[in-house]
Amino acid sequence: MEKIPVNLLLVEDVEDDALLIARELRRGGFLPNYQRVDTAEALEASLGAHDWDVVITDHNMPGFNSSAAIAMVHQHDRDLPVIIVSGSIGEDLAVEAMRLGAKDYIMKSNMRRLVPAIQRELADADSRQARRKAEAAILHLAHHDALTGLDNRASFRLKLESLLQSVRQDGGQHSLLFLDLDQFKVVNDTCGHLAGDEMLKQLAGVLLQGIRVNDHLSRLGGDEFCILLENCALEHAQSIAETLLALVRNFRFFWDNKVFSVGVSIGIVAIDQHSGSMEDILSAADIACYAAKERGRGVIQVYERGNVELSRRRGEMDWVRHIDEALDGGRFQLWRQPIRSLGPDGQHSVHHYELLLRMLDRDDNVVLPGAFLPAAERYDRMRAIDRWVVGTAMQCVGQCKESDEQIHTINLSGASLSDDSLCDFVREQIASNNVEPYNICFEITETVAISNYQSAVRFMHEMRRIGCAFALDDFGSGLSSFAYLKSLPVDFLKIDGAFVRNIANDPMDRAIVEAIHRVAHVAGLRTIAEFVENDAIIQVLRDIGVDFAQGYGIGKPEPAPMNCREALNRSKQ
Template sequence: MGDLQQRLQMALDAAHMAIWDSRLVNGQAIEGTVYWSAGGAALLGLPARALSQSFRDFLGHVHDEDRATLLAIMQAGIDQRTGYELQYRVLWPDGDTHWLDARAQVLSDRQGRPMRTLGMIRDITEQRQQMIAIAERQELAEVTLNSIGDGVMTTDPQGKTRYLNRMAEQLTGWSNALAHGRDIRETLQLVDESSGQPLEHVAVKCLQQRQAIGLSSHAQLLTRDGHSIAIADSAAPIWSRDGVILGAVVVFRDVSHERKLSQQLSWQATHDTLTGLVNRREFEHLVASALHTAKEEGHTHALLYLDLDQFKVINDTCGHGAGDVLLQLLAKLLQAQMRDSDILARLGGDELGVLLPHCPLDHARLVGEQLRQSIRDFRFAWDTRTFELGVSIGMVEITQDSKSTSELLVAADQACYLAKEQGRNRIHVYQESDVMLAQRHGEMLWISRLNEAFERDYFRLYAMPIVHLHAGQESHNEVLIRIRNSHGELILPGAFIPAAERYDMMGSIDRWVIRAVCHHIMSVRDSLPPLDALAESCRRTPALYSINLSGMSLADTSLQHYITGQFVQFEIAPEQICFEITETAVIANLPKAQVFMHQLKTLGCRFSLDDFGSGFSSFGYLKALPVDYLKIDGLFVRDIASNAINRAMVKAINEVGHVMGIKTVAEYVENSATLAVIRELGVDYAQGHAVGNVRPLTAGLD
């Protein structure tokens, strides 16, 4: 018997268990006595020796929150003769808390009266702590998953849905309970955003290939209630410690805004924002594709180049707003008369391009004539005036013999030029002999016209106000040049500046403008009564004139000496002169531009960077230049009231300019809506018909 008890005690010690023996009084545990083995006493934190104590004393070791429950469960098991199982906490003398697990049977006398409970008790503190830690980790994981902005779903190895976090429930429309056990392809239904066809599911692909699957860029989620949401999704396997796949986790998020913005940017990269037509870059790409099919498959296409004959007159007399409306109307008019496969593009300003795929030259002539006649019959009304229009059209055939895209575009441009030279409002089909004829004729024509303008003093200066939006009155004008020929016609710079640049005459024109502006300032000063002249000379902010300089002039090392000579001759304060330089001209001549600008800046001249924002390298070069004004490219300004992307661009340029201590000017402010947005964004100056029209500055030089 002793040997059996010893073996039993060894087994209990190995299992970290002890005898739990409670004697009852009148069937009540609370009135009885508890007998502990040495191991049982140790479970209470007491010395490891046999111990007996009243049940009330035993309850003194039990955690306050567990006493009532322990007594109730024990007494119920005694009363029902079923025994009991329970877990409770005890407080050791050193203050530690331990969890005990007790299981006992009820022993009764011959009359069936309960006399004692006898069973086993063991310390389960470590297991409880592990359970609590696991529960806390699970709770933390669930709280984390429910807090993040991404949807998270998990599956079993067969692709059945196991879990959705809160965001996944919101995005899919499925609750955890409804989704559980359903195929992931049902609860996370994915289709291609373009075709609407089901996609190879990211979770299924992940389970099949047993590897992570990266983000897709064209997935769309069909929700439980039938809505569609653009999402970016990815999946990764869930592995057990022994390398078995337990399922997959899918992470996805709503990218509707980002994808819409990306589509807008993509559209803007290939289209003209004013008319909605294809832009020059995309048109050239389409012409290149047409040329490829012509060479590879023998197809024949036609390319048309259209130049509106009266557009500049309308733009100059009625403002850019009128010109914009005219272009929008003409775009709709011409588009309505073309096949779905035909391409109408705006190439810039008043120049349009047409690509007629699979169209022989004879039929292209008919299409071109129809377009010409439609524009000829069109009447444009603005305010109280009505304008008739014409169009000059150059046409070139795209065949297997065509050489390159650039040569096709040049040929169409030259044919259009000849159509204008032959009387305008007509079609000219490109011939090989046109190249030399156009070049020779153009050179002779523009060289003679520009030389005549110098000799006969046909150049005229005009002023476009630059108006401060947030401060007092000040006089600031951009100086513009025109030619008034012998017939009294006013020729805008768009007609002669390209030729002047081509034939190296821009330096002479720039010097003429500089001298004429200095002469004008002196004339205004000399015409004032003595007291007014004195007041003018004492003004802290004298009238400021912005003069445009070409890239050719920036590279002219002798120009600075010419400028200072004019200042001395006409007694001009350098502070009254601001030189406007385009971003592209500065970048093309950066080292010379830096020297030129720093030297004149030392004298007191100011500098304005024109068309700022047209290149993405702008901010990098800006830090190296002593610039006083940034003129924000009109491409971003003109539709800022309705285009969120352009508004953001203007806001960014304005803020960067201000951080660098540079004032900002918005160009092409043509209406009150645009002006209101420009004011709201904090731009310093505005220029355009909404704040002031072009007016003559001087009639020429004496």
């Protein structure tokens, strides 16, 4: 049986006793590599000269004892186990030694306990070392990106906050670079996520080549990186950014016999005593980076506080954060506005409802979509919002059906029309919520339909195939409205409110509405007038023959009921 090596430091003034200890260990299966010392000076020197597994010390030596040895060992390394082997130590002294940190005490007259004690201490030391390694690994993962090994978002935020505190106290000029890779999605879509991950690892190395030793490069997630440039004025930061642009531009990624190149857009923001909070700085850097992308990608954009366009975008980014919080925290709501028939049957019943989106701010105030949808459209949040609306609307209709004929209209954006998976998502929501498709009408604006013509027509045909209806909103706002009407498979035409609100007083508006209504009926479509605010408008629309009306003169928007009891109570009011 192979013996186990053990590095042993013996604090023992009698050579024969040291030999006795070594012999006992050999007999127990160890191969001791030991050094004997008998003074404080020799112990101090030996502790720093080698890596020891165990220290064995006698209790009483001339001018030295186990208590002093334990103190010296723990001052050097508190994890190094100390065992007392003595011929004369009383119970009280042994207890005191254990209190000071000795792992065991063994009488020289009972050396059979030595080997089990050594085995136990070595096993405990291995366990402690494994635990420390695991804790270090966890700590590393908490502050580093698992893919690239760079600092992660949490570590970056800690360093940025520390730098801000330093700036407020001591001043100084620093800079932050926000980097977003251009065309990275091409690699992911073409070769898969393994290739994308490998590319990010290689690019992390490329970026490190372009910065100074004391700069902090972090991966925030996805294909976004940030670099903290300490003691770096804006002009120098721009020079570093130019270097990074060139490095990334010259980088080539090889995968599966294919060669890929990418670019990077960089936003720069100065950090000084005039800087706001950490969130303000990150928002400014993100906005500058997005502006760089819009200028053509592979571009550097410095954030300037007086730049009106960048300030506007900063406001939009604030809305983006509110949108993300609303999606994650359930702060969106569905409201509904009634649409009534203008015929004799419409006096006492609602033909259908348009479902409307609302947001609750942090103080639970209702925010209208006109405030946040422009930011959602610019910063690619519309698909997520539309999916929330569709899913919530289907739950509402499935749980709160007030009549078999009632239709609920759901608005969709152009971004969702180009989403190939939207049809499947709608079908899943209809099935899982037990909704009849004929109770659902999707609504898109004329502008969206024309701008996304092929996608719109394809989606309309697919939804009508399963039984859903379609409404074309704001009809008449485009120059080619009637030309497109022949090829768009819609059921309802919503007349642009701009022609309706003054129809009782403006002959031109009345003529336009009459023309739209006649063309719609020739095409087999039903018409809905928007912005119907009073009885005078309602009477003119009835005279023309418009089928339905929507507006404050018909009914104001209200929160959509989310259960049958709530819907029934409202219907009785």
